[in-house]
Amino acid sequence: MxxxxxxxxxxxxxxxxxxxxxxxxxxxxxxxxxxxxxxxLGVDFTGGYTIEVGYEQAPDLNEIRATLAEAEFPDSQVQTFGTSTDVLIRMAPPEEGADSATVSDEVLQVLSDNSDSTVSMRRVEFVGPQxxxxxxxxxxxxxxxxxxxxxxxxxxxxxxxxxxxxxxxxxxxxxxxxxxxxxxxxxxxxxxxxxxxxxxxxxxxxxxxxxxxxxxxxxxxxxxxxxxxxxxxxxxxxxxxxxxxxxxxxxxxxxxxxxxxxxxxxxxxxxxxxxxxxxxxxxxxxxxxxxxxxxxxxxxxxxxxxxxxxxxx
Known part of the structure; x- marks a missing residue:
């Protein structure tokens, strides 16, 4: 040695x-x-949603942030995940009582309406504040x-x-x-x-x-x-x-x-x-x-x- x-x-x-x-x-x-x-602190400690979506082409992250802010999802953290076409979104719960399915559907609809390419949902995770x-x-x-x-x-x-x-x-x-x-x-x-x-x-x-x-x-x-x-x-x-x-x-x-x-x-x-x-x-x-x-x-x-x-x- x-x-x-x-x-x-x-x-x-x-x-x-x-x-x-x-x-x-x-x-x-x-x-x-x-x-x-x-x-x-990540969502693990603060509570909130982690949503992963996939695009056909590399999207503009700043445009995604602006779109989510206009749709009343402020302070969303947006970053690529793995490849340039995979996007990870972290956000606080928009309202009490909202379930993961509802929030993910709303986010997917908002992104799809403001994108020229197809947006697909990959996964959704939720961690409560408590x-x-x-x-x-x-x-x-x-x-x-x-x-x-x-x-x-x-x-x-x-x-x-x-x-x-x-x-x-x-x-x-x-x-x-x-x-x-x-x-x-x-x-x-x-x-x-x-x-x-x-x-x-x-x-x-x-x-x-x-x-x-x-x-x-x-x-x-x-x-x-x-x-x-x-x-x-x-x-x-x-x-x-x-x-x-x-x-x-x-x-x-x-x-x-x-x-x-x-x-x-x-x-x-x-x-x-x-x-x-x-x-x-x-x-x-x-x-x-x-x-x-x-x-x-x-x-x-x-x-x-x-x-x-x-x-x-």
Whole structure:
């Protein structure tokens, strides 16, 4: 596994100030984007209709938006879906009590009357406002539950300083990934939430590999300061990190480029998350543990009372 990158001796821990500045800038931009611009929530969270229609020829999206606005379907989100002749329309419920069949028939009639080509209905989906609110609450609860479980797992497997470092790194990853979606107003739906949970798992796995080598070297290496031991540990796992992240990114880039509109947001969230997660497992999680003052004594196995007496003949 180390054959790709061998005999490296990078001073990762010596870049503490630089990594602090980089992470600080990214976090500030992400938090401001979330607070000021907000997330462009999809129908999954806001409630409303998702209608997919097909045209014989590529239509003018601006003309479709104007047509829907004139027909009392304001604020409709119109975009191509897959091909230039497939159009996806997202809209809030026009009135209470309207069912999906009625709304879809009205939309199809309006589009057909204002188009020279034949318009066909592909699919209609409806999410009620209460369901959307429930999905938001359960999504946030799932995120918090995952972070709490990680704290407990790391605390028992390693040490509380490692638990703090890993959770802060994961929060760092999630905020920056969500901030990118808020900054560029990319639609945030259930698939993006699923991608964030996947990012948490991926980033944690990468951090665990680094932490495991750090713990092993703290026990086995008799000389060296905590900074030197952590640098050695990260250099030893660098090849594995590059191979794992690189191969995963290749797959995700292909999914983003060729997977179509329905999976592009999911792939984009994972691409951003893996970049940030790889960075945080090296520079954020490990740096936090080092700054909290981890020592050999924290990771040395605790000797049981009476062990010396048991060893005597």
């Amino acid at each position: 180390r054959s790709l990158i061998r005999d490296t001796n990078f001073d990762f821990m010596g870049r503490y100030r630089l990594s602090l500045i980089v992470s600080g800038v990214m976090l500030v931009v992400a938090i401001l984007a979330i607070a000021i611009r907000g997330l462009s 369901v959307g609110e429930e999905l938001r609450e359960k999504g946030g609860l799932a995120m918090l539950s995952a972070l709490f479980g990680i704290i407990v797992y790391i605390w028992f497997r390693f040490e509380k300083k490692f638990a703090v470092g890993s959770v802060l790194a994961l929060v760092h990853d999630v905020i920056i990934t969500v901030g990118v979606f808020a900054l560029f107003q990319i639609e945030f739906d259930l698939t993006i939430l699923a991608a964030l949970l996947a990012v948490i798992g991926y980033s944690l796995n990468d951090t665990i590999v680094v932490f495991d080598r750090i713990r092993e070297n703290f026990v086995t290496l008799r000389t060296g300061t905590p900074t030197e031991i952590m640098n050695e540990s990260i250099n030893q796992t660098l090849s594995r990190t590059v191979i794992t992240s690189g191969t995963t990114l290749m797959v995700l880039v292909c999914l983003y480029a060729f997977g179509g509109q329905i999976i592009s947001g999911f792939a984009l969230a994972l691409i951003i998350g893996i970049f940030i997660g790889t960075y945080s497992s090296i520079f954020v999680a490990s740096e936090i543990v080092l700054q909290m003052g981890v020592t050999k004594e924290d990771l040395m196995p605790v000797e049981k009372e009476g062990a010396d007496l048991d060893a005597m003949p």
